[in-house]
Amino acid sequence: MDTGLGHEADALTFLDALAREPYRYDFYQAMRRLECLYSARPRWGSALRPADEPVRLGQDPELSFPPTAIGSFDRGTGDRPARLQVRLFGLFGPNGPLPIHLTEYARDRLRHEGDPTFSRFVDLLQHRFIALFYRAWAQAQPHVNRDRPSDDRFRVYVGALIGTAPGALHGEDSVPALARLYHAGTLGRQVRNADGLAALLGDFFRVPVRIEQFVGHWMALGGRERTYLGQEGAVLGRGAVLGARVWDCQSRFRIHLGPLGLDDYEAFLPAAAGPHRRVDEGRRLRQLVDWVRFYLCGEFDWDVRLHLRRDEVPPTALGSGARLGWTTWLGTRRQPDDAADLCLDGETFVTRERVA
Template sequence: MTNSGNLAGCEVEEKLRREPYSFDFFQAIRLLEKFRPERKSVGQFVHPAAEIAHFRAHPSLAFPASQIQDLEWPEDGPVRMLVNFMGLIGPEGVLPNPYTSLIIERQRDGDNTLRDFLDIFNHRIISLFYRAWRKYRVDVACERGERELFSRHLLSLLGLGTEGMRDRQTLSDESLIYYAGLLAQRPRSAQALQQILSDYFDVPVGIEQFSGGWYRLDPETQCRLSEENSDSGELGFGAVVGDEMWNQQSRVRIVIGPLTLERYADFLPDGQSFEPLRGWVRFFSNDEWDFELKLILEREQVPACTLGADGVSGPQLGWVSWVKSAPFQRDPGDTVLALESTKG
């Protein structure tokens, strides 16, 4: 792989030398930075002789056919790049055309004084233009190892921008950054959760809202007929028979499957995907709802219940324990697991 990469880099550099006009300006500078890593990038507060390139405006009134007119590769010193855009003179220069015409006439007589003087400003203007372009390109920043600033911005959208909040989740910060676009939405939707889980685990995912569940009442809220002046004992107002109540809107069911047996086992409480799934659910919901997990196994993957069997096909009561005498006609979805309980 290393030899192939070096060979490809040599071929690209050779083409850049032969046909600079066929390259985009920004891409050409990025390549020069790769080919000459010992030199400084353009636009910094360093001596111009230490930079990777020196920019000059092309003194011509002809229509520019490319962004780069020519490249000169001195043995030592910056590459000299003749460009057809921006600058003070040339086809897209900001000075009136007579300045370009004057420079062309002086060049015919071998006098480059005015052109060299204006190129001092051309170089700085074009250098800052490149740095402004690079500043807001995430791929370029990561390429140069400068991803920290952008990552901090994305983590700030998720409430994790300060150092004390970094790397404290069950999930890696890189995973949260990858889905920052969905996680930053307010309010967060069931569709966003479905897209995140389906993409992260690479499995079919469905979200069933308002699945409901029983919740235990605190002792002080339970109905006791012997108590006086208690809201819990007032008929039609707070009286509840029993120590539990049904809440339809506080529980969400995540349905995953149909799955192969091996993938099914990953989402069981002792599987490698169970804790990451709980981490996603907790971070996404901020503990506002309870979640439960329903796993669906492919009917062809249902194992025979054999006592003493080992591995993922071994019987586990409530998880992997189907008794069958014939192939299943449906995908079994009997396994329902609690992911997070916020209300006891």
């Protein structure tokens, strides 16, 4: 039996239990488990031919109201496919659309004559009815859609709400798509605030995060934005600006990460240049930049300050692989506070790395 999963022991255990005690399983539970076991086959209700579906579906012709959802399960042998007989839904029975005497006729032929001809003929008609009945339920269940990630409809639905539907993101992006979907509640809000960004980054990186707003910095002015004598708008106290830069406090913020251990601290550093660079070096900084870009869409300038725990500040020694200006402190550091000397412009480092 090819289940398509490679876990034959688990598959056989479930099939044996379903055949031995079918009354212990709910209809949706059993159908979902069977769909997962035969992952190489089409989903229930989507096959073009009944032969493409791993299990034949039918209904036990009974006159009583169904005490259980599933009547029986036969694993099949050789060319004979497996068969699942249900009780809760179908053409037969007191809840079925067929006249009750047809249910009685099919039941009598099956019980007293051992002749399943009429029952199997009706099963030819209702096999797809039962499969579509399950498919209608499964399409509205996000967790069932996740059973087959390549065919996950809710991933497209949720992604469309936050701008990550298929084809929405172009170019390099180091943030996993599922991480964005997990934070769809935060990313889907129209208001983007500091608390939301801090919560998002803290949950993704699993480190303490604090956002410092209104960080002052010098903003360079372009040639057309500077004041020149004789030009329109060069009025003192109204539109004239002295110099090639201005002090700005409203368009920049700072992300504080930490206190961090030395391993986490080094993980947020930019990738080193040269042939000895590790494959994953600079990955967390790239993820940080991509998160901020996606959350703010480039509306603000920002930088990141790394806080290294004071008890993990490494001593400086030649040949230890320390990086000058990033993981080196001359002498013995005696300050009682954590080391927060390093402030990085993540956008500049990541852009330079990707262009190179």
